[in-house]
Amino acid sequence: MAIEGAQTTPAGRIRIGMVGGGEGAFIGAVHRIAMRLDDQYELVAGALSSTPEKAMRSGAALGLDPARTYDSFEDMAKREARRKDGIEAVAIVTPNHMHVAPALAFLKAGIHVICDKPLSISFKEGLKLKAAVAKSGKIFALTHNYTGYPLVRQAREMVAAGELGEIRLVQVEYPQDWLSQDIENTGQKQAEWRTDPARSGAGGAIGDIGTHAYNLADFITQIPVVQLSAELTSFVPGRRLDDNCQIMLRYANGARGMLWVSQVAPGHENGLKIRVYGTKGSIEWVQANPNYLIWSQLGQPQMILTRGGPQTGAAAARVTRVPGGHPEGYLEGFANIYTEVAHAIRAARTGAAPDPAVLFPSLDDGLKGMAFIEAAVASSRKNARWVAL
Amino acid sequence: MAIEGAQTTPAGRIRIGMVGGGEGAFIGAVHRIAMRLDDQYELVAGALSSTPEKAMRSGAALGLDPARTYDSFEDMAKREARRKDGIEAVAIVTPNHMHVAPALAFLKAGIHVICDKPLSISFKEGLKLKAAVAKSGKIFALTHNYTGYPLVRQAREMVAAGELGEIRLVQVEYPQDWLSQDIENTGQKQAEWRTDPARSGAGGAIGDIGTHAYNLADFITQIPVVQLSAELTSFVPGRRLDDNCQIMLRYANGARGMLWVSQVAPGHENGLKIRVYGTKGSIEWVQANPNYLIWSQLGQPQMILTRGGPQTGAAAARVTRVPGGHPEGYLEGFANIYTEVAHAIRAARTGAAPDPAVLFPSLDDGLKGMAFIEAAVASSRKNARWVAL
């Protein structure tokens, strides 16, 4: 296990700032725990809110130096870039429509970017980052955190090694129930922006969680989806974005897939689950109980692989902190993304070649996600006609 | 519980015959156990095989009177109809293409018919039975056995009572793995006829198990599917019928559904599972562990209903034999269909009005299944275009 070594013994923490994530934000706090868990980062600056007083109050609560608590990300990018002890990286945790502008600003300022998902509110908008990232030479990471789970990496490694044979089927689902009623009209902030096209883009559930489901399948199988047929529905009266999406997938190798995401499925808190079937076997992983991976080999009894347990490989081991039976969870998975980025940043410091074992979602993954959202919306508008991806 | 009463104390067993189900057949033996379990039937005649020696050998092994062991169903129908102690009902357990002809013969002879599913090899062929059943005044039952499980009936009762609110979503799947390889070319009889269009009709997995999945959703929700979009695939090289089907469903009330069946999904023995979601709650039931029904009410912890346990209703109770914690299974569910039909036959004997609590799949269910198969095949051939049902 990797509990000793890079993850716990930083030779100089990476100075990081945050855009968004002030008072009342959920995901900002998660990002802060994730950056702290392996002691790889030190949060030293923030533009935590676009409301100045709230920004100051939030910075103070986090123990930030008032001089480095900014009113705007533009200001932060400029001034941090000038400091000798300025931030090396920034975490962008604003709603979707506020990802690209700060990302461009920090990249321009020569600062690595870690950005929440989905990438942007449109593929076109996201594409602006392509040239900017290339030009900057900086790291751009997207927090598709579910790829940080050790057994998700195990699954990817097994597929790549051919343990499942040729892949035939993908079944991925991500049901939730928290939007089963119109809570966006009751003042619930999280629900408000997620159901608002202006802040979320053309996709509701498809953008918020559909991208996670799609990314997870992509990460594990590494096989491109070439066509999809999508039926997006808004079940809750008055809701302007989809709250349920059912999608059929055609893969480049002839495999077929089904993807279901919902935010109106009572009984599901956060039900991300994936199953991948090949000619020789299958795997099944459930996010809510992430320390187990069911491996079925054709003609053999099912086996339960455990995080840290027998027959798990190097990919899982390097993002595992504690032995099997001591459950790791959502925050550890999220932290793995941050720690992987930290490895890349350290390599970038010295100009060393990046370690091929280091894995985190990139701008390309973000663009794939945007293309997926737009294809799904387009398909759904055309009565679920097949749309190329 | 219903352990005492009609199920265990027959006042005169119903005399029954069987067509098909001789040596080497799987489902014939299942039907025989199902008819025997509640002591409602006595098997007294059979046309167990179309090969005369095999028919005699099979009859002898079952202890049938040689005089009532027939070479052909035509012969059996005619001669049993003439006997004073002739059969009152017949079970037809031949491959799909051999259902309609014997059914017509026995109906014509005034004998009730219990027929294995799917109904026929085409909707058109199945339709021939419509007039025949009406004319005969006899009972026609189709053994969609999964509707016999107590907690499936509980689920239906809950949906009907509005416990889930307005239904929004149906997720039903039925994966298996036994056809992951081309075992039809190795002499496996069960695989041979199920992958042969001449004996199975236009559908492979869609007919064999897709009809079960569709019927189960229909039984529980009682909401018609109005359109479907289907992608049927034959993954195993050389296979002539589909071995994987992914289908999107549109329901009459605006609900949406996804249906997946597969016979090439390693790790699944017989993975029938259904989830139904409404505005107020959801239910989940898994055939392989059928004594539990997960009930989620929006905003409440999930509850695990058990067969025979608290908060289960009358519909489940009347097909329950033993108390909660004493698992019932596949054969008991199958027997419930037979016992329900027995109730109907006894009522028919006296001309009594049928008990509205008695439930078993009918010819109409069989026709719906055929329409479903044909719509799915048609949709798939048109690149998964929506097809009306």
Added chain:
Amino acid sequence: MAIEGAQTTPAGRIRIGMVGGGEGAFIGAVHRIAMRLDDQYELVAGALSSTPEKAMRSGAALGLDPARTYDSFEDMAKREARRKDGIEAVAIVTPNHMHVAPALAFLKAGIHVICDKPLSISFKEGLKLKAAVAKSGKIFALTHNYTGYPLVRQAREMVAAGELGEIRLVQVEYPQDWLSQDIENTGQKQAEWRTDPARSGAGGAIGDIGTHAYNLADFITQIPVVQLSAELTSFVPGRRLDDNCQIMLRYANGARGMLWVSQVAPGHENGLKIRVYGTKGSIEWVQANPNYLIWSQLGQPQMILTRGGPQTGAAAARVTRVPGGHPEGYLEGFANIYTEVAHAIRAARTGAAPDPAVLFPSLDDGLKGMAFIEAAVASSRKNARWVAL
């Protein structure tokens, strides 16, 4: 699988009678289903109740010939013995205190006996049967039905084959909750006799379900318990027999065990569960979901063996009717005992040597159970001192 063959195709059913099991009895109906399931027996006579009218009414409801519906077991034994078509076997399903007398009567009459458990109300009383069985040359079977489950037999076979290495630990438990309150004072018949020392003997839960737990461990491990330390408690005020038992076991080979049975454990319907640990691996089996056996090999991921699935052996296969994924349950397990006895009776008819693969609990198992009850009661009375078995 054994679905075809002896289990379904009887060459002449065995004529059987029943003592007890009239109106309102639970276990009588279970025995009748069990004898019927594989078509090995025909119930033709009964002394179903000691109340003459009730006996006649119960016999009529079961379709018995009134001439073979008896008021007393003595009468039945004598008269059936004289008939040419008299019963070959009898099932005794009365409360515990009424097992030995009828068993003696039928053995004396040359009739095989299948007796419900526990054997008797005392070891001493049970011992009377020892000579009687030997003298009669007849079969005496005890319905410790849980040994009929296919995967219980699989577990036994694995232990015997050394798959687990040397056995070190046994953990067996059988919690229920139905006696959490004093329902014996509310007219509940099942509760009444089970909490009455006159009808149940010195043990309450220890006799009713403790014997099952002990027998299950004994069946699987085949290692004798040499000493036990027991703490029996009556939690419900006014209850005269134990409703909770915790016992520590010492095995002949140095293994250690813990056994817990309870009838006052809310949340458990019928929670029989066993785990056996050896130097090389362990198995776990849970009665409420009996089609799975978890096999852990030291240093390997856990495997889930399924009834009818890969890597299960001959012992399970011969008592399996339907393929994996089609769950069998309590009644099938119970029927396996009856069918095993039928094999033995058929062998006895011809004087053939008994098939060593045929397995059912015997008088010796019944005596072991009585010794276990008495040792537990004795230990508990002496402040849980170790008592030899």
Added chain:
Amino acid sequence: MAIEGAQTTPAGRIRIGMVGGGEGAFIGAVHRIAMRLDDQYELVAGALSSTPEKAMRSGAALGLDPARTYDSFEDMAKREARRKDGIEAVAIVTPNHMHVAPALAFLKAGIHVICDKPLSISFKEGLKLKAAVAKSGKIFALTHNYTGYPLVRQAREMVAAGELGEIRLVQVEYPQDWLSQDIENTGQKQAEWRTDPARSGAGGAIGDIGTHAYNLADFITQIPVVQLSAELTSFVPGRRLDDNCQIMLRYANGARGMLWVSQVAPGHENGLKIRVYGTKGSIEWVQANPNYLIWSQLGQPQMILTRGGPQTGAAAARVTRVPGGHPEGYLEGFANIYTEVAHAIRAARTGAAPDPAVLFPSLDDGLKGMAFIEAAVASSRKNARWVAL
């Protein structure tokens, strides 16, 4: 949820040091993550190893100031006490025999102590701390980390609120398999000291994990055990301490309990599990899947409470970071202990009355654990005679 507020926004981190936990140590790294997770502590000093070079190397790896990397805890206690910016608290993560001496030293130096469990190698040795703690006025916390899990606190709250009625039964177990073979003779350091009486005291498994199991039951029920009967066994040839313990418990209120811990139970990684039964209901919690609590109310279906989900109360909510469905695990539970202690330290800084909602294991819990170990060892040596606690 408590994700915002004290846990994530420290007004000045608490300066902390560490004794033990250098290179190769497992639990030291866990403690460091736990102190970091909620940003309540800053590790600034250490006596990480008794080998000077290893101590320096370990300190450097953790980014400690070399001037605050000590060779001995005595030195550290003295010199840190003199610094203006000296540590306020120390974490002691050495093997059991090295807990008391440093604890005394730091208490004497006026520094709060957070100590790994078990407290000491004997009750008598642990008792030395009693007066020292009282005299110092400092906080002494013991890291019985499993009490930090939100749903363990939920269980305690439910028991205290009478939701289960009067408690009758406790079933607690903690099986592992990592010592199934004599790995202590193969150079495995963790196994070496845990099986060495000189470093672990008189108990092996009973001290290492038995104390966790006992403490967990004590934490949830808050009912004292008054007597126990224990059978301790060393199964692995040559092992000097117990590797399996089976214990019967008698509680002050008449409840009964069974406790099983093992390190030779193949298939169990870290199988801590507890069930508590009362007159009205029961709870079940399994550490390996800690985000669920099964609640059974007599006569009702079982309910699955989830961390962060409906019907969980204040006790769980205050140690919960992320919503239901986003699993928290071992490290979060461990961090909860550290964060609770941080609340207490902050209160102590100002002399404020401690918040009664703040909960962490204390010296008294440590002493109870030592008494439990000694009672179990004593009972076992006397053939499992009952011993008072």
